Amino acid sequence: MMNTSINFLLAGVGGQGTILASDVLVNVGLAAGFQAKQAEVHGMSQRGGSVTSHVRWGQVVYSPLIGAGEADVLLAFEKLEGLRSLNFMRPGALVLINMQVIEPLTAISGDQVYPTDESLHAAFSRLTSDLEFINGEQIAASLGNLKVANVVLLGALSALLEHSQRAGAALTPALWLKVISERVPAKHIELNRQAFQAGREALSKK
C-alpha cells in the first residue's frame, strides 16, 4: 500500500489558514502510517504576503523541502498563488484551486495586472488534466463562517486523493476528521466536520 511518496505544496496568502491546513496534512500523513515532514515559511506572512507550505509523506522522508519540479499535489488557496506555484509542480500533478481572488497592492495601487481566469485555466491545463476548482469561501459562507474555508479545501483534497488512489486505503474520512478535531476549539468541531464534509461533497458531485 505504501510504496508511494507524496509531495504536497500548499500556496496561499497570509491569513488564509494554510498553516492549520498543513498541520492537519502532516498529521494525517503520520496517522496513515507514513513518515511525514512539513516546512513552512511564515516570517512575514501575517502581513498579507505569499505563503507556501510543503508537506511530504513517504516511507522515508529526509528533506522537509520539496525540490522544484517534484511536487505531486497542489492545494492553492488563492488563484494567483496557485499560478505562481505552477512551475514547481511535476507534470501531471493533482491540482486543486480555490477560486478565491485576493488582489495584491501591486495590482490595486500599482500597475501590475492580476491574471485572467482564461490564462490561469490555460496554464494549468498544460500542466495537468488532473485539475479541479472549488469555491471554498462560498461553501464556508453557506455554513456561516468564512474561516472554515481551509477545512472545506481539505475535505475536497481528501476526496481527490481517494479518487486518484494516490495515498492508499488508510486515508479514511474518519482519520482526517480525528486529526482536524484535535486541532480546532471544541466548540467548533461540529462546524469543521460540516466544512470537511461539504468540501468532499462539492467534488464528488462532479
Place this chain on the structure above:
Amino acid sequence: MIKMLSGNEAVARGMWEAGVVVASAYPGTPSTEILENYALFPNVYAEWATNEKVAVDVAIGAAYAGRRAMAIMKHVGLNVAADSFMYASMTGMEAGLVIVTADDPAMHSSQNEQDNRTFAKFARVPCLEPSDSQEAKDMVRLAFDLSERFDTPVLLRLTTRICHSTSAVELGERIAPVTEIKPFPRNPAKYVMVPGNAIKRHPLIEQRIRDIAVFAETFPVNRLEPGRHSLGILTCGVSYQYAKEVFPDASILRLGMSWPLPEKSLRAFAQSMDRLIVIEELDPFIEEAVRLMGIPVEGKSIFPITGEFDPRLVRESAIQAGLLPSSAHVPLPGLETGPLPSRPPVLCPGCPHRPAFYILNKLKVPVNGDIGCYTLALTPPLSAIHTCGCMGAGIGVAHGAAKAGSPDHHVAVIGDSTFFHTGIPALVNVVYNNSPVTTIILDNRITGMTGHQDNPGTGRTLLGQETVRIELEPLVRALGVKHVQSVPGYEVKTIEKVLKEYVKLKEPAVLIVVEPCALLPEARKRWVPLEVLADKCNGCTLCFRIGCPAILKSDELDEKTQRPKALIDASMCTGCEVCAEICPRDAIPFRPVRVEAGE
C-alpha cells in the same frame, strides 16, 4: 509517545526535559516560538528581555547561581549579545548554559544571512547543529551535559528550515532540575574578568576547546554512515537531509557538532574516500577547517555560499560538478504564465503606523528607519523609509547625517519594542550631542513584527503577570527632550501639524504615535468596516496613496475622469478612518461613534 513538533517546539520540549529553569530571550524570527512554547511548561521561569545582550546576561547570572539556563535569539541577536557571549566563554559557569542562535539562510525575515558558527569558533565555544526536530530536542540535553562537563557555554545553532519544519519526535522524561540552591559563588579569579584574572583564564579556554575536540572523536552526534560509493560527504544541520536525499549511496560523516571538529575521524574518513565534499549552507566553515588540516576537500566550488539549499539545488549543483550523471536532472514544467503581480508583505489594513508615513511621504523628508512592521512603509505608495540596517540604528544614523550637514531635516522612526531594545541610548546621544533630529516612536503597544509579544510598555510579562507599564512620554522627557507630544495614531491631521512644526526645529524632538496594533484582540472588537459612496467618489486616487490593502479599485469608472472609483473590501476594513480623513469629497463616511462598534 510520538508527536509532530516543529524544531522550535522540539527545542522547548528539550529545555523542559533537560531541567532548564531560567530562560530569557528577545523575539526574532525564526527563533520566537521556542520561548513561547517553553513558557507553557509548568514550573519554569521564562521572560522576554529588553534585548539579546540582556537575555544572555540573565542566563549567565542564572547559570552562575547554579541553575541550568538558556538564552535564545535570532542570528543577528548574537551581534547585540556578543560582548556577553565572549565573557561567558572566559568565565564558564556553575551550571549549564546554552545559547540558541537561529540563523536565517535566504533571509526569509532578516537583514542578513550571517553564519553564526563563526561566533562559536571566535569565542572558543562548541557548536551543535541538529538536522531535524528529534535532534533539536535531544541536542538541548546533550548541550547542557557538554556545557557542565567542560565548564563552557554551548552554542546551539538552528536555521529557519530546522525551526519551522515539523517532524516526528519521541518525547522523553524530564530530568529533575537542581533544587538545592547553593550560595552565589565568591570566586573572583573565575568570575571577575579584570585583566589580571582574565589573562589566566585565556589559556584555560584554549585548552578547553582542544579537549572538546578530542571528545568530539567519540561524541555520538558525529555519525559515520558508510555508503556504497567512494564519494565522501561532510555535512551538518538540515543540509544532511538534502545529502541523504540526493546521494543515497554516498558515505556520509554527519557532524552534529560543527565546532570543534574531530580531526582524527575526519582524516580517517578522508583517507578511505576518493573524493571528499562538504555540503553546508552559507559559509565554508567546515570546508576551510578541513582544508587547514591539509585534507583536500571541495565545497563552495560546487554549492553556493549564499541562500538556503533544497534538494533541487543540491542535485543540480552536483550534476554540474560531475558528481551525478545528467540523467539525474529533474525537468521543470517551464510553462509560460506571463508576468504575475508580486505580493510583498504590506502594512495591514487599519495599521496605526500608516498615517505617520503618509505624512512623511508628503513632507519629503529623509526618514531613517529601523526594524519592525513599520519598515514595510518602504514600498510604494508610502515610500517613506530611506535607511534600515539593524535594530536601534535609525536614530543614530539620523544624528550622524544631521551632524554631517545633510541639507534636510532628518526624521528617525522606531517602534516601541525597538525603542526599548536599543533606541534609548541612541536618543540619549541625540540629546547629549544635540542635533535637530525628530524621532517618531510608533507605539502600537506590542512587539508586532514577530507576532505580538509583550514588552516593557505593555504592562504584562510573558508568564501573564501584570507588571509596571513603562510610559514613553515621561521617559523621553526625563532624557531631556524639550519637544515631546503624544498623538493618537489615526489622527492624520494632528500628526501632520506636529511634524510640520518639528521639522523646522533646530533641536531634538520626539513625536509618540500611540495606537494599539489593529490585530490585537481588544482592537479587533472595535472593527467596523467603512464603505465608499460611489456617487460621491470621483476616482481621484488619493485614498490609494495610503497603501491600504482593503481599498480596491472598483469596476465602476468615474464618467469625467474615466478613472476607477474606490471600493472598500468589507472583509478586510477595520474602520480606522484614515481614508475617510483624507478623502477630499467626503465619499467615505466616518462611522457614527467609534466605541459603539464591535461584537
